[in-house]
Amino acid sequence: MSWNKHDYQNIPGTYVFDGHQAHGAYRLNKMLFALNNEENRKAIYEDPASFCARFGVDGEQRDALLGGRFLELLQLGANVYYLAK
Secondary structure, three states: OOOOOOHHHHOOOOOOOOHHHHHHOHHHHHHHHHOOOHHHHHHHHHOHHHHHHHOOOOHHHHHHHHOOOHHHHHHOOOOHHHHHO
16 A cells, blocks of 8 residues: 555544654654653743743644643644653
8 A cells, every 4th residue: 555645644533743743843842852851851840831932842832732732732743752751
């Protein structure tokens, strides 16, 4: 079966992390990866908005993160493995 960029976009309930998603969510994923560090986990709990600003995460991604809308974060390109951390 040949998959083009549109084939997997129509699978209900599936959010594929591809190059397009990765590009648009680079800052978000960089921030999420930084949470592997204990100091960064403390920093995001103390002031989540400032932590987002430190990594340049804004707009819909920032709002979804601050609102705890994890499904929306996946739709916006968050890497599920970084988000699970």
